[in-house]
Amino acid sequence: MSVTVRLPTPLRSAVGGERTIEVDANDLASLQREIAARYPELGARVLRDGAFGRFVTVFVDGEDARFLEQNADLSTAKVVEILPAMSGG
Amino acid sequence: MTTTLEEITALRGLRCRACGALQPADERYICGECLGPIEPEYDLDIFDAETLRVDIERGPASLWRYAPLLPVAPPTSHWPVGWTPLIEAHRLGDALGIERLYLKDDTRNPTLSFKDRPVAVALARALELGLDTIACASTGNLAGAVAAAAARNGLRAFVFVPADIEPEKIASAAAYGATVVRVNGPYDAVNRLCGRLADEYGWGFVNFTLRPYYAEGSKTVLFECAEQLGWTLPHHIVVPVGSGALLTRQATAANQLRATGLVPESHFHIHAAQPAGCAPVSDAVLDNWRPVEPVRRPETLAKSLAIGAPADGDGSVKIVRETRGSAASVSDDEIREAASLLATTEGVLVEPAGGVVVATAKQLASRGVFHAGETVVLYLTGNGYKGGPEETALGPVIAADADAFRLAYEEVLA
């Protein structure tokens, strides 16, 4: 099952300038594994010990991935977005 | 007058807090290596403490008096942001059992919140970069600050807010001419939208693409407290936590004040104040300094602090721990009661976030955190005229008649 991953500008250089990449994954765990295997440069920047690091926020169809289980089903997900952390108020 | 910054630039570059890489002050807003947050770093050795102190004291009555310790040149036309009063609060202190209590009244900024400070610095940076549009995601106060600063500088502004924030905040941002976009969902959803839009438009999102500069403006709150206390740090500050940028930058400010020799070494504790309905930082502190767990659906009267996934959350927990501070998470009832106590003892009207701070101070005092003779400063960051907790319980409307008055207000007169 292929998932569309949308990347912010500062990350695009890690995947040859693409805005989005297609990754074969059924759940978060396999998404992280596939990124590490197929896009090692991207993986080096967004993954820490195999999981998404604390300085990026990952959204699955708008839901913060930190609220999802590692085995959450991604088969119906339309888009996964990776964003750097933001300040606020 | 101070021309220090134009002559001496102390800015070395921006250092990544995650991987430590130092990068030039160009258009980047996150670490090019690891996406971590980057922060301005200064060469503080170039300053002579006495000269710097005199320069600051002769500077403008605004946050730009601290320009040598900010990452941008001060704009040519100053807007009176900052240099707000530090008020001794004996009556509130008596009520809370705090001997030497002060209020840092940041409700008196141009748009009635401390957000005018970070925006002043972000806007100066936007002008340096030649941007024509600034934008933000906001829980309300930042929206007004961005809208007003854009108006004053002839820039276009887009502000994105959760649809359920105080109508006064939406109306005032719109009155300054900004395009106010109300978004369904919590603040974190608004932030996500802005992250996406920042990629598509070249706007200066103050809390995102200008964040390293934006956050620096918050240091000036402590710079002022120290100067107003005769160039010494208070022993305790109680700081409201939304994104955590304000809290973490108070530690940066304390380090810079000490490193430049502006203040002597002293013990200084930073305490975090959050509402129970959205307390990811306070909960982490009180649960033995565990990592921050985001709050999915924040629900609190203190809407300006309703940020479930704070960007500087873990950073805030670390700072509270390092300064041997503490935290509290307070209920909506405690917030209302504390805001009312502040208004009725000191004549200062705050938005609910201020109630969160006062209620936190009350809890800390009862836990014995403050010792005799120690100075305690409460950060009051938003004004009650922008939408207080709720309508105060009012008495009945009466006819213009003295007897009607006596009858209706019998209880109060007794």
Ligand SMILES: [Zn+2]
């Ligand atoms: Zn880094």
